[in-house]
Amino acid sequence: MKKIISIALLILISLSILSGCTNQDNKESLNLLEMKWEVISNEAEGETVNIYMWAGDKSVNEYMDNWVKPLVKEELNINLNRVAxxxxxxxxxxxxxEKDVEKSNGSIDIIWMNGENFKLANENNLLWGPFADKLPNYNKYVDKEADDIKYDFGEDTMGMEVPFGKSQFVFIYDSNIIKNPPKDINELTNWIKQNPGKxxxxxVPDFTGSAFIRQTYMDLFKKDYIEEKDLSSMWDYMNEIKPYLWRQGETYPESSAKLDMLYSNSEVLMSMSYNPLHAFNKxxxxxxKESTDVFVLKDGTLSNTHYLSVPFNATNKAxxxxxxxxxxxxxxxxxxLNPSNWGDGLAISYDKLSDxxxxxxxxxxxxxxxEFLNEIRKYKIPEMKAEYIDQIEKGWNKNVSKN
Structure with missing residues (x-):
């Protein structure tokens, strides 16, 4: 009997210790938002930070692995691990x-995301908290009141994510072959029909493919919101050009990287990217080819900001x-920004920089x-709200891909 009581006491003590540790972890996590930056920096030293990132672009991966990672180790004494x-x-x-099983020490410390993924993460309480204003460089260099910083695909960021870079949708082409690239959606449609298979x-769900569909919708109907009658006409349009696409639209490249390969092999004469400098990296x-160039449609070209955030259960928040x-x-x-590295748009404000x-x-x-970047900015249009993306992607799968 005494043995049973002793075991029970040991279990209770163990549970109490575990509970105390968990409460202490949560308390320390919350207190980070109240600490001075110098204290946070000291807490961060020696930590291993896992940043989860889409790995579909070689230049992005090399920037993170070959430039960021060594300097973070040298200057901050932090081990940065990019998870593809x-x-x-x-x-x-x-x-x-992890939230369903109440896992408090997750493996993700930083996530690279925007749009519908931010909306989904926010709705499910998957993000840590409003940490943006704690960062010295955010306060010093970011235009926090700019709409394309405050709102992510129409969603208020509320300090839960921090801008990492800015992008604008462009088409990629060979200037030796296409002397006068299309200027608007009508000219693009005519070009597609006059160059079957090219x-x-x-x-979808490839990000670039989804962006092309959204931009086409916005250029056709001049709206940044979805109406059912327009969606019906949209699918009619996408099916109208389908027979003129590569392989008659019976199949589509599964990613933007695959589309780039088709372009580089001259199977198609155009590619596309949400990074205006992507083509120049290539x-x-x-x-x-050296003759590669980019163009935008003057009906309007999508632009957005991509962000970094910290999950609710990040182990190394500091x-x-x-x-x-x-x-x-x-x-x-x-x-x-340098095209020799990534070639991604600035998240910080040029006006706030030193000479x-x-x-x-x-x-x-x-x-x-x-200098062409300043020219194409004239045609920037903001992304539609994140709530419409799923609707468009599901509609395309049902009415175009499987049609």
Missing amino acids: INDPKDMINKLIT FTYPS VQSGEF GAMAVIDFLLSPKAQTQK EDKLKIDEIYKKNKL
Whole structure:
């Protein structure tokens, strides 16, 4: 009997200790948002931070692995581990599962996302908290009142995610073959029909393919919201051009990377990207011809901001904050802007930079002939609200892909 009581007491004590540890972990996690930055930085030292990122672009991966990772180790004493994923929804599903089983020490410390994935994460309480204002570089260099910073596909970010970069949708083409690229949706439609088999787009859920469908909708109907009557006409349009696509639209490249391969092999004469400098990265690497160029449709070209956030159960929240702050530094953002690295748009405001940092950016523009970026900005239109994306993707699968 005494033995049974002793075992029971040991179990109760163990549970009490575990509960105390969990409560202590939660308390420390919450207190991070109340600490001074110097304390947070000290807490971050020595931590290993796992950043989960879509891995479909070689230049993105190399920027993170070859430039960011070594400097984060050298300057912050943080070990950065990039975890490659194919679909951002995989991260969300992983976090939902961990929340269901009440896993307090998750393996994801930073997630790279935007749009519908942010909306889904926010609705399911998968994000940690409003940490943005704790970051020195966010406060110093980001235009926090700009709509394309405050709102992610129409969703208020509420400080739960921090901008990482900006993008604009472009079409990629060979200027030696296409002398006068289409200027609007009507000219693009005519070009597709006049060049059968030489155009296609990635199938959803590929991000670029979904963006092409959304932009087509917005260019056709001049609306950033969905109406059923317009959707019906939209599917009619997509089916109208379908026989003129690569392989008569019987199949679609499964990713933007596969579309790039078709373009580089001259199976199609156009590709597309949500990064205006993507094509120039490919030229520099020798994957695309020197005659490759980009164009936008003057009906309007989609633009968005992509973000970094911290999950509710991130094990190394202090380290995550320190890494995100580093990625917002002028040094990291300038390096990311350079087409020799990633070629991604600035998340920080040029106007808030020092004269020295402005000069570095000006030199990148001049050296790489990036003045065209200022020209295509005239045609930027904001993304539609995240709530419509799922509707469009499911509609395309039902009415076009399987038709």
